[in-house]
Amino acid sequence: MTKIHDTTRDISRRNFIVGSAAVAGGGLALGLDLPLASAQQAQNAGNEVGIWVVVKPNNDCVIRIARSEMGQGTLTGLAQLVAEELECDWRRVSTEGLTPGQNLARKRAWGDMATGGSRGIRGSQDYVRRGGAVARTMLLQAAANEWKVPVEELTVSNGTITHAKTKRQTNYGRVAAAAAKLTPPDPKSVKLKDPKDWKVAGKPMKRLDTADKLNGSKVYAIDIKLPGMLNAAIKDSPVYGGKLKSIDDSKAATMPGVRKIVRVGDSGVAVVAETWWQAKTALDALTIVWDEGANGKVSSATIAQHLETGLTATETNGERREGDALAAIAGAAKKIEATYSTPFLSHACMEVMNATVRLTADKAECWTPTQNLEASLAALSSASGLPLTQCEVYRHDLGGGFGRRGGTQDYVRKAVLVAKEFPGVPVKTIWSREEDQTYDFFRPISMCKFSAGLDEKGNLVGLHVRVSGQSINAWLNPAAMAGGRDMRQLQGYWAEPGDAQLGYAVPNLLIEYAMRNTHVPVGPWRGVNTNQNGYYMECFIEELARAAGKDSLEFRRAMMAKYPKHLAVLNAAAERGDWGKPLPQGVHRGIAQFMGYGSYSAATAEVSVDAQGKVKVHRMVLALNCGHAVNPDQIAAQVEGSVAYGLSAVLYGECPVENGRMTSLNFDTYQIVRLAEMPKVETVIVPTGDFWGGVGEPTICVVAPAVINAIQAAIGKPVRSLPLKNVKLV
Amino acid sequence: MARLNINGQNRDVQVAADTPLLWVIREQLGLTGTKYGCGVAQCGACSVHLNGEVVRSCSMRVGDVRPTDRIVTIEGLSPNSSHPVQRAWAALDVPQCGFCQSGQIMAAAALLRKTPRPTDKDIDEAMTNICRCGTYQRIRAAVHQAAGNGNSGTSGRANRKS
Numbered sequence: 069m070t071k072i073h074d075t076t077r078d079i080s081r082r083n084f085i086v087g088s089a090a091v092a093g094g095g096l097a098l099g100l101d102l103p104l105a106s107a108q109q110a111q112n113a114g115n116e117v118g119i120w121v122v123v124k125p126n127n128d129c130v131i132r133i134a135r136s137e138m139g140q141g142t143l144t145g146l147a148q149l150v151a152e153e154l155e156c157d158w159r160r161v162s163t164e165g166l167t168p169g170q171n172l173a174r175k176r177a178w179g180d181m182a183t184g185g186s187r188g189i190r191g192s193q194d195y196v197r198r199g200g201a202v203a204r205t206m207l208l209q210a211a212a213n214e215w216k217v218p219v220e221e222l223t224v225s226n227g228t229i230t231h232a233k234t235k236r237q238t239n240y241g242r243v244a245a246a247a248a249k250l251t252p253p254d255p256k257s258v259k260l261k262d263p264k265d266w267k268v269a270g271k272p273m274k275r276l277d278t279a280d281k282l283n284g285s286k287v288y289a290i291d292i293k294l295p296g297m298l299n300a301a302i303k304d305s306p307v308y309g310g311k312l313k314s315i316d317d318s319k320a321a322t323m324p325g326v327r328k329i330v331r332v333g334d335s336g337v338a339v340v341a342e343t344w345w346q347a348k349t350a351l352d353a354l355t356i357v358w359d360e361g362a363n364g365k366v367s368s369a370t371i372a373q374h375l376e377t378g379l380t381a382t383e384t385n386g387e388r389r390e391g392d393a394l395a396a397i398a399g400a401a402k403k404i405e406a407t408y409s410t411p412f413l414s415h416a417c418m419e420v421m422n423a424t425v426r427l428t429a430d431k432a433e434c435w436t437p438t439q440n441l442e443a444s445l446a447a448l449s450s451a452s453g454l455p456l457t458q459c460e461v462y463r464h465d466l467g468g469g470f471g472r473r474g475g476t477q478d479y480v481r482k483a484v485l486v487a488k489e490f491p492g493v494p495v496k497t498i499w500s501r502e503e504d505q506t507y508d509f510f511r512p513i514s515m516c517k518f519s520a521g522l523d524e525k526g527n528l529v530g531l532h533v534r535v536s537g538q539s540i541n542a543w544l545n546p547a548a549m550a551g552g553r554d555m556r557q558l559q560g561y562w563a564e565p566g567d568a569q570l571g572y573a574v575p576n577l578l579i580e581y582a583m584r585n586t587h588v589p590v591g592p593w594r595g596v597n598t599n600q601n602g603y604y605m606e607c608f609i610e611e612l613a614r615a616a617g618k619d620s621l622e623f624r625r626a627m628m629a630k631y632p633k634h635l636a637v638l639n640a641a642a643e644r645g646d647w648g649k650p651l652p653q654g655v656h657r658g659i660a661q662f663m664g665y666g667s668y669s670a671a672t673a674e675v676s677v678d679a680q681g682k683v684k685v686h687r688m689v690l691a692l693n694c695g696h697a698v699n700p701d702q703i704a705a706q707v708e709g710s711v712a713y714g715l716s717a718v719l720y721g722e723c724p725v726e727n728g729r730m731t732s733l734n735f736d737t738y739q740i741v742r743l744a745e746m747p748k749v750e751t752v753i754v755p756t757g758d759f760w761g762g763v764g765e766p767t768i769c770v771v772a773p774a775v776i777n778a779i780q781a782a783i784g785k786p787v788r789s790l791p792l793k794n795v796k797l798v
Numbered sequence: 799m800a801r802l803n804i805n806g807q808n809r810d811v812q813v814a815a816d817t818p819l820l821w822v823i824r825e826q827l828g829l830t831g832t833k834y835g836c837g838v839a840q841c842g843a844c845s846v847h848l849n850g851e852v853v854r855s856c857s858m859r860v861g862d863v864r865p866t867d868r869i870v871t872i873e874g875l876s877p878n879s880s881h882p883v884q885r886a887w888a889a890l891d892v893p894q895c896g897f898c899q900s901g902q903i904m905a906a907a908a909l910l911r912k913t914p915r916p917t918d919k920d921i922d923e924a925m926t927n928i929c930r931c932g933t934y935q936r937i938r939a940a941v942h943q944a945a946g947n948g949n950s951g952t953s954g955r956a957n958r959k960s
């Protein structure tokens with residue numbers, strides 16, 4: 069049987085690659101080229117039992133991971149789910165990441181490798197649990213065969229198999245070689261455990277991938293070293309859609325270490341040098357003339373005007389309609405109107421975009437941080453012109469992803485164009501932070517106009533919501549917009565249950581989307597459109613509650629009887645967030661609930677605003693129903709991270725456009741929340757156990773509205789545009 | 799040409815004097831635990847110790863480092879990840895993606911050397927590195943734990959009911 073690679077415990081594949089490169093100085097045997105392991109090596113490496121588990125002779129279990137790990141903890145959660153069904157000894161579990169070439173060679177036996185939309189666990193839980201159960205079945209059968217007893221008489225715990233009748237014991241390691249030769253049962257035929265009986269899954273297990281993050285030994289893609297490797301610094305037209313007109317490289321070409329100045333497509337240029345710092349220095353010494361085209365005249369102000377036309381127009385690119393909202397509002401006792409707005413935001417992953425590519429006549433290889441290894445493989449193939457079977461992308465855990473490194477494989481494509489100039493030589497292309505921020509796929513800019521009608525008793529009788537802004541699908545996936553309709557931009561306002569359903573019943577409801585695209589690239593950003601839509605809706609609901617003279621929680625509850633899951637989470641946040649209880653002088657509370665990624669979220673925030681208008685968020689309580697909680701401690705980590713990511717957007721986040729280009733290019737202008745500004749975060753997990761929801765993204769959408777609603781409580785007026793740094797509060 | 803004392807060893811490197819220390823550490827010395835995040839002294843991913851003080855190596859020219867200056871990177875902080883900060887980081891599962899954590903750990907180690915029992919305010923002032931994954935709550939708790947502050951700090955664990 070072909071072994072994927074050496075699976076020595078604690079030596080990850082990347083360390084293996086780097087180690088052999090450094091020590092042997094070449095002669096790498098990688099990926100699809102990896103020759104069939106000798107019998108001896110296979111024995112040392114362990115036995116593949118089913119496709120998800122490798123059991124070693126010493127009883128260690130290696131669990132295979134197909135999805136990407138970018139900090140979100142999916143690797144550990146998936147291993148817990150497999151180990152739960154496998155019944156192995158958790159202390160002996162390690163993981164190995166699969167490559168897309170391996171997946172392709174096995175006809176995608178490991179399924180989808182894409183890691184986005186908070187689907188890493190919920191999208192694979194069924195088949196990975198079955199994978200663990202299949203391996204357990206095979207291991208038990210091997211023991212039963214050896215002892216010539218019925219398999220039903222065996223029990224297993226922590227990888228130790230027992231036949232009580234004859235008082236015999238063995239372990240997984242000893243029967244693995246025989247198990248590996250059995251035909252696996254049909255995964256659909258194995259019975260999965262009731263989650264109530266979980267011992268490893270559902271528990272706050274320590275992450276499996278912490279050790280090498282503490283001593284500098286973890287090798288991210290940006291850290292890779294290969295024999296003879298060159299480094300490239302790259303720049304693209306600062307105005308999207310612009311072109312390179314001319315380059316004067318007379319100075320740069322003679323600078324130390326410089327090997328070549330390369331045009332990248334018709335809008336980019338890279339300097340290839342011995343070290344990256346040399347490349348970057350020479351890149352800065354180029355004199356470049358750009359043809360900026362008409363986009364060079366676009367600014368934040370012109371974009372705002374463009375979006376405003378969408379608020380007042382009547383056509384839509386998708387709507388939800390129940391009853392007659394316009395008539396109900398016209399006839400209402402009280403009318404309330406408001407317009408909200410949010411800016412473009414960049415992802416700013418800590419690890420900047422990078423990709424290392426080596427091209428030979430018959431092989432294309434890439435080392436890169438990616439949320440979608442298979443999309444990277446496809447980009448490598450199309451840009452290099454080599455068939456998929458002659459391409460391989462080596463897995464590196466990401467220094468952050470947040471949606472930036474999924475379907476948009478621009479960085480792999482560009483790195484291939486650079487490496488093409490150096491056949492056989494690995495070239496690492498690194499984007500400077502400024503270039504990373506210049507060429508992102510930004511969170512789409514949008515505005516939202518509300519009008520609502522309340523009856524004499526303060527009940528909401530009609531609500532009209534009109535979102536105007538840029539469409540992610542129009543930029544990245546036009547095929548998803550049949551007839552120009554794009555409901556994705558109304559994420560969180562949907563009627564359909566199960567994913568991003570609005571949790572309020574309004575008798576007359578009209579929600580519309582007016583597409584207003586710009587030249588700025590847009591894409592998914594942690595939480596995607598639930599961020600903007602959650603802020604808009606939940607802050608306007610707050611305005612309505614105040615207009616109705618009602619308590620913010622009670623006003624919401626009154627509209628939520630038909631949405632018990634939304635309501636239960638709101639109640640959990642209210643209760644654990646001490647809703648209605650006294651606060652210290654000057655501290656005010658806000659509340660919000662919203663749904664995304666198949667999970668239900670709610671939050672309370674305790675905030676003060678000082679005499680200068682400076683905001684301090686003291687405490688946030690976030691409640692989450694994600695159906696099943698695979699690792700409560702890692703869920704808490706994701707909630708804490710969502711607060712930090714969301715709060716940066718609330719306080720500081722914006723990517724303005726001037727003369728067609730982005731102007732927030734580093735952390736001096738694109739400010740990020742630091743430790744001192746981090747509130748105390750309490751995570752309340754209330755899983756109902758009857759569905760599988762996401763974790764990485766769902767809670768971010770309640771951060772902004774909970775904080776802004778607390779500010780409204782503090783200063784008595786709404787805040788209708790973000791970020792707060794541009795808003796005068798007092 | 800520069801002579802550097804790094805993690806207790808003298809190393810000679812061929813490099814232009816205005817190269818940032820960060821890139822010498824990463825490219826000439828091959829120590830990639832120290833990270834590039836911004837290059838403008840904003841994020842702290844490049845933090846190393848220079849004579850026991852934490853510095854942002856992206857914004858320091860290698861030509862300004864003297865041969866007698868002692869540079870310590872994350873790789874040289876301790877053998878076997880045994881520094882109290884590293885142990886506390888492991889105990890509380892601080893890292894998410896981990897990319898900022900070398901810098902965070904170096905900043906925390908420098909803080910504790912100067913202020914062995916830091917208050918929350920001390921931590922606020924010393925720990926100014928960016929973590930895009932948002933591990934700040936656990937960083938605070940882990941600094942307290944490394945200092946032996948018991949439960950005086952904010953808990954990094956979830957307050958959960960499940």
Ligand code: FES
Pocket residue numbers: 833834835836837838839840841842843844845854855856857
């Ligand atoms: S890389 Fe030095 S502070 Fe960011």
Ligand code: FES
Pocket residue numbers: 139418467468893894895896897898899928929930931932933
């Ligand atoms: S752990 Fe990812 S940036 Fe800090």
